[in-house]
Amino acid sequence: MDALLTAAALVFDLKVFWVIIASAAFGMFVGAMPGLTATMATALLVPVTFFMDPVPALGAIVTATAMAIFAGDIPAAMLRIPGTPASAAYTDESYAMSKKGELDLNLGVNLVFSVMGGMVGVAILIFCAPALAEAAINFSSFEYFWLALLGLTCAVFMTADDPLKGITSLVFGLAINCIGIDPTAGFPRFTFGSVELLQGISFIPAMIGMFALSELLRGAVSVDEKGAVLAQKIGNIFHGVWGVFKTYWFNFLRGSALGVVIGALPGAGADIAAWISFAISKRFSKTPEKFGTGHIEGIVDATSANNSALGGAWIPALVFGIPGDSITAIVIGVLYMKGMNPGPTVFLQNPQFIYAVFIIFVLANVLMLPLGWAAIKSAKQILRVPRNILLPIILLFCLVGAYSMTNSPFGVIIMLALGVIGWLMEENGFPIAPAILGLVLGEMLEQNFMTSMIKADGNALFFFERPIAACLGVATLLIWGAMIWKGLRGRRATLAPPNTDPAGA
């Protein structure tokens, strides 16, 4: 109770309030601009949050991402271009609604169900995280080794349509992470005599490169392409939303619950939650033939799911230090920078920070209603900001952000190198998220692997001796088995030459 009061005092502070409002506006803008993602918003925020206290820093990230995921729905409905990948699943459906003249209802439903989905996500986070933390307090290096491995395995299993490229991307991320002083013996590896490489690849410039710079490079080659803004006046967006809720309340609950689960699985975030819940909505709908003609049902599922996934992703991030999506992967980096190393002990030592995160999550979702309304009303102005002005400014922002993490051009070098690598990887069908996860979890995996190996003296059976470790280990091995089996069966299908252009430019 004490901790809760301390947390409230930390959050309800005028300075924190302004940070939250500013990051909400930032999140809305980034989310609504096609080509700028919620992950990018987070990566760009980190250099700024670096100089803040822990609570406003986390508040800024929580608020900006929640807003960005909702705001992505606005250009989806108005331009048929998703503002963030999380809205891609139902972009066509939303646009079809707009063409039927139901733009108001669509935006209203997207806003209200995003808020409610977000609330469900927070509720489950508040309920599950402390309980899980209590169980996790007894974990040894064996459990953490398997957890990290299971997390990485999930990431590959969930994100990649092509598991082989997913694994390759993951191992590549882990390999990059080996640069620098090794965690058990303290020997500098792969530094080639460079003093700056001793501390390893700085994580935040790497993220800015892989998620923001590669996106900017894709944007630069199609800078003159525009979608046609629907010439429709926006009226009362809340009209008819209650009717939708009465008809589709079950879809809302199902979408939100699914969103939390998928969000909590490492590697899969809001975008995959939206795709899966949209597909499930169609599969179990009484009127599947209406899907694709501007039908609200699937949108209810998916728009709830992508916002609830945000809360879900924080569960493994806070309890185990294993990110649930690419946003929490950055958050974990921030937590370490703030000296509150994620894991069960943070619940014991700094419960006020955990509660503060919960409070901000609720606050952000409440704030989303008026701010989202304002964003919808001013959407036409936001969407009119020309991309040829925006791209160079964001590039400068990335540059300064990367620079400020190392206070030297070294950060910019890392950003440039990994940005080009990230761009090449996406072009060639290697997903980026597993590589980032490898970079985040690499040290934890190696440290626990080495400690366990030394404890067990190389005896593999030791890895299965403790009951929870055994369960986790068997689960990991089963998923591997399933993947290999799938890989062998699907081999024929992948032999066809790929001739689609992923950049679409």
Place this chain on the structure above:
Amino acid sequence: MRANDAINGLILIIFAVAMIALTAAFPEFPGQHYGPSLFPRVLGALLIICGGLLMWRGLAARRAGAPLVYMAAWTRQPWRVGSFFLMLVSLLIYILVAETVGFIPIAFLCMLALFLWFGVRPITAVIVGVVATLTIHWFFATLLRVPLPRGWLDAIL
């Protein structure tokens, strides 16, 4: 630029072999079987397996008629290729000369070049370039105290 998986696989294998070769110089500790070279070697081995599978798949696709390298449509339009490289070159210029010239002149010139290349009207480009450079400088250097390089303007700032 989409390369055949055989090329991707080959690059990965070269990378992995180089990584394993470098671990040969890592020290062993007496009485300790597992040193700093173990983890990179495991990863290197995994990368070689992945690279091998990719090569095998890529060669099969090659026999089925897939091209070795597929270039996206924009690579045949010089203006777009220019946009792509101008983004990278401006970062490279910053890395090379920012410490001597300073943040403000370099940032402004890079912005101006990009704006003009992207077809922003010159007068707008100059105004936005100045405002954006000074705002970002104020935000990071003054507010957040990031030591952005001062360079030529050291005497004034």
